[in-house]
Amino acid sequence: MIQKDKLYSIWVYLQAEPLFWLTLTIGSYLIGDYLYKKSKLFPLVNPVAISILIISLVLINLDISYERYFDGAKFIHFMLGPATVALAIPIYKQFKVIQKEALSISVSLVAGSLFAIISTFALCEIFKIEDQVLFSMLPRSATAPIAMGISDLIGGIPSLTAIITIITGIMGASFGTFALDFLKLKDMSARGFGLGLASHGIGTARAMSRNETAGVFAALALGLNGIATAILVPLLFKLLNIF
């Protein structure tokens, strides 16, 4: 009995410290990554989705609040900013290829960005989604911080946008390659660009784990579509209000 009390007090002590949640995050990711590699990089075995699932199960079962977990995990979360800056390096290395494909990049950027927004709008109308949720969904193909800013601007709920944006990323990373294979697309720059444009950072991470060129074009698309969405959504929104 004394033993059990002692174990419990150790747990109470540990769960209040960031170290426990940091270790859990990295450990779960390693399990996800191991399974991803074991599956020969099969897209449905997504390491991000697996680790999210493991950690969520732990939190729900032990009745731990997200805020407590994030208190530890924020150290990993923090690195997202520097990692975004670091995306300059692969883009720099492939700068010549990017210049060469400038035309196809700009055409597919505008077409893809518009399609993402308009198809979301059309589907929301079909499924009779209420306006506030619809507004929160429109910018979902942009990277989360941009999407949240746009959502706020047009009367959506930024935290809801964050959730939908991350879901978009995981969907794109898990199912996007099936669409690319179905269309028999071989061009690595085009495959990467599609993934990065529609499913931002998580799609880019997936492209990077497969092929360097695909990764570079995904990173490029992530940056460009962030900017394109920030311009197009408010613009289309104004047009919508006129009619």
Place this chain on the structure above:
Amino acid sequence: MLRAIFVIFFFQLLGEALKKFFEMLIPGPVIGLILLLITLIFLKRFKTRAINNLKSDVLNTSNYILSYLSLLFVPIGVGVVMHLSYLENNLFKVLIIVFISTVLTIGLTAFLMEKINKRINKK
């Protein structure tokens, strides 16, 4: 390594400051990315040893950070699962919409790009 981390943090800091100053919608790190890219291209003209060393240091460190890019999305992803109830009875519909629209967008964008690239290369 440490020098490279300083450079990367510095550019992010610069990006965050500019974002705040001009009240831009673009996140600070994306501005930092653009600034670092411009700097790297600009530095191409100067081929001294010190610059080359720093450059390869930044290249290696960045590649290292980027090899763990997926991991960095886990904390916010857990938040999504824990807050799924925000979507209430819309959850299922939202998942279907996101699935259809995302997969079609990826296919259409990549399809267009591959076709245009092929046409240009033929000329």
